[in-house]
Amino acid sequence: MPMITVDMCAGRTDEQKKALVRQLTDVFLETCGGDRSGVWIVLRDVTTDNWAIGGRLQSDTDPS
Amino acid sequence: MPMITVDMCAGRTDEQKKALVRQLTDVFLETCGGDRSGVWIVLRDVTTDNWAIGGRLQSDTDPS
Amino acid sequence: MPMITVDMCAGRTDEQKKALVRQLTDVFLETCGGDRSGVWIVLRDVTTDNWAIGGRLQSDTDPS
Amino acid sequence: MPMITVDMCAGRTDEQKKALVRQLTDVFLETCGGDRSGVWIVLRDVTTDNWAIGGRLQSDTDPS
Amino acid sequence: MPMITVDMCAGRTDEQKKALVRQLTDVFLETCGGDRSGVWIVLRDVTTDNWAIGGRLQSDTDPS
Amino acid sequence: MPMITVDMCAGRTDEQKKALVRQLTDVFLETCGGDRSGVWIVLRDVTTDNWAIGGRLQSDTDPS
Numbered sequence: 365m366p367m368i369t370v371d372m373c374a375g376r377t378d379e380q381k382k383a384l385v386r387q388l389t390d391v392f393l394e395t396c397g398g399d400r401s402g403v404w405i406v407l408r409d410v411t412t413d414n415w416a417i418g419g420r421l422q423s424d425t426d427p428s
Numbered sequence: 429m430p431m432i433t434v435d436m437c438a439g440r441t442d443e444q445k446k447a448l449v450r451q452l453t454d455v456f457l458e459t460c461g462g463d464r465s466g467v468w469i470v471l472r473d474v475t476t477d478n479w480a481i482g483g484r485l486q487s488d489t490d491p492s
Numbered sequence: 493m494p495m496i497t498v499d500m501c502a503g504r505t506d507e508q509k510k511a512l513v514r515q516l517t518d519v520f521l522e523t524c525g526g527d528r529s530g531v532w533i534v535l536r537d538v539t540t541d542n543w544a545i546g547g548r549l550q551s552d553t554d555p556s
Numbered sequence: 557m558p559m560i561t562v563d564m565c566a567g568r569t570d571e572q573k574k575a576l577v578r579q580l581t582d583v584f585l586e587t588c589g590g591d592r593s594g595v596w597i598v599l600r601d602v603t604t605d606n607w608a609i610g611g612r613l614q615s616d617t618d619p620s
Numbered sequence: 621m622p623m624i625t626v627d628m629c630a631g632r633t634d635e636q637k638k639a640l641v642r643q644l645t646d647v648f649l650e651t652c653g654g655d656r657s658g659v660w661i662v663l664r665d666v667t668t669d670n671w672a673i674g675g676r677l678q679s680d681t682d683p684s
Numbered sequence: 685m686p687m688i689t690v691d692m693c694a695g696r697t698d699e700q701k702k703a704l705v706r707q708l709t710d711v712f713l714e715t716c717g718g719d720r721s722g723v724w725i726v727l728r729d730v731t732t733d734n735w736a737i738g739g740r741l742q743s744d745t746d747p748s
Contacts, residue, residue: 365629365671365678367495367532371598372622376652378477382485384651389483391643395636396628404495404532405480406435413570415621416597419581421574422621429543429550430500431687431724437493440524442605446613448523453611455515459508460500468687468724469608470563479493486493499726506669510677517675533672534627541698544725547709549702557735557742558692559623559660564716565685572715579711587704588696596623596660607685614685634733638741645739661736662691 365402366392373422374409381407429466430456437486438473445471493530494520501550502537509535557594558584565614566601573599621658622648629678630665637663685722686712693742694729701727 368388376384389403412422432452440448453467476486496516504512517531540550560580568576581595604614624644632640645659668678688708696704709723732742 365673367534367627369625369627370622370648371624372652378485378487380651381477382488384648385480385485386483387647387651388644389480391647392626392640395639395643396632401482403480403482406474406495407478407480409478410598413573414599414601416577416581416595416599417621418593418595419578421570421577423570424574429545430498431726432499433497434520435495435497436524442613442615444523445605446616448520449608449613450611451519451523452516453608455519456498456512459512459515460504465610467608467610470602470687471606471608473606481493506677506679509669510680513672513677514675517672529674531672531674534666535670535672537670538726541701542727542729544705544709544723544727546721546723547706549698549705551698552702557737558690559662560691561689562712563687563689568716576712576715579715580708583707583711584690584704587700587707588692598623609685634741634743637733638744641736641741642739645736657738659736659738662730663734663736665734 365398366396366404368392368403368405369408370405371408371410373415374411376407376409429462430460430468432456432467432469433472434469435472435474437479438475440473493526494524494532496520496531496533497536498533499536499538501543502539504537557590558588558596560584560595560597561600562597563600563602565607566603568601621654622652622660624648624659624661625664626661627664627666629671630667632665685718686716686724688712688723688725689728690725691728691730693735694731696729 385405392403415422449469456467479486513533516533520531543550577597580597584595607614641661648659671678705725712723735742
């Protein structure tokens with residue numbers, strides 16, 4: 365019954381995503397219990413022009 | 429004043445989306461009250477390679 | 493397979509919440525199809541000191 | 557340590573996004589304090605066929 | 621740089637939460653790479669009167 | 685028409701929250717335009733036992 369959402373940088377391969385969701389699910393069940401089918405995960409691919417850290421977009425390569 | 433977010437599988441038609449948001453809004457107002465203009469809805473089209481149930485991406489067709 | 497999230501003002505009764513989730517689910521299935529057990533809804537009770545419209549918290553009663 | 561998410565209409569320019577994230581970060585630090593590098597922002601470009609107000613998609617131009 | 625959010629049933633112990641966040645972080649780094657300090661996780665404790673599956677609140681014990 | 689969500693550490697005063705939402709709204713309008721009444725903000729107070737950075741809850745004071 366958990367819903368896990370992962371906002372992450374776009375560009376992961378299908379193999380990475382497959383491994384990620386399988387292992388996130390394993391970890392949830394091992395630590396918190398529950399049914400495997402009750403673990404939902406949504407991945408969100410965020411592009412670098414939509415993600416800022418410290419007030420600066422990740423796509424921003426201007427020297428400052 | 430509610431904000432309703434719907435993460436759903438990509439691929440719904442415009443007609444389905446129009447009917448969905450109209451009726452979700454009707455239901456909220458009938459059960460909880462409020463102004464029609466105060467109901468906001470955001471739909472998110474999630475592709476099958478970004479949605480996992482039970483540790484497996486919906487796009488994953490490998491036999492296992 | 494949809495995940496519906498409703499951010500709404502705190503204070504709804506249990507009866508309102510029961511009716512809300514039942515009818516939101518009905519509407520989703522009627523317009524988009526799918527299995528009833530595959531519709532998940534999370535309600536979030538937001539207090540008026542955590543919700544702003546037009547730059548003003550809903551709890552803010554100062555004349556301005 | 558805040559995570560700020562902005563769901564907004566698609567179509568803003570890179571310059572608007574750059575200015576937006578810089579100034580949102582400034583405002584957070586001025587009012588709440590903390591380290592600049594600890595402010596994360598995710599922008600979500602929502603298309604008009606995925607945003608409804610008052611039960612009507614923003615892309616819906618049917619007279620009603 | 622991922623932001624992981626976990627909506628889960630309220631009631632997990634501190635020890636479960638500690639183990640959960642440590643292992644979710646491990647899994648992300650093993651499958652996708654990145655810096656450990658760049659993995660943020662927010663846990664949301666959802667009460668059973670705010671979570672519905674199949675149109676029914678988890679707190680709803682009425683026979684139907 | 686933006687929806688801005690701020691997940692932040694619990695503990696800010698009402699005065700901080702009032703200033704925060706007013707100024708976030710100002711910044712959005714200055715950089716992206718739109719109507720003041722169309723800017724919605726939800727603040728989420730996250731406790732330190734629900735926020736992890738680098739695999740460690742912020743409430744976790746164990747030496748490691």
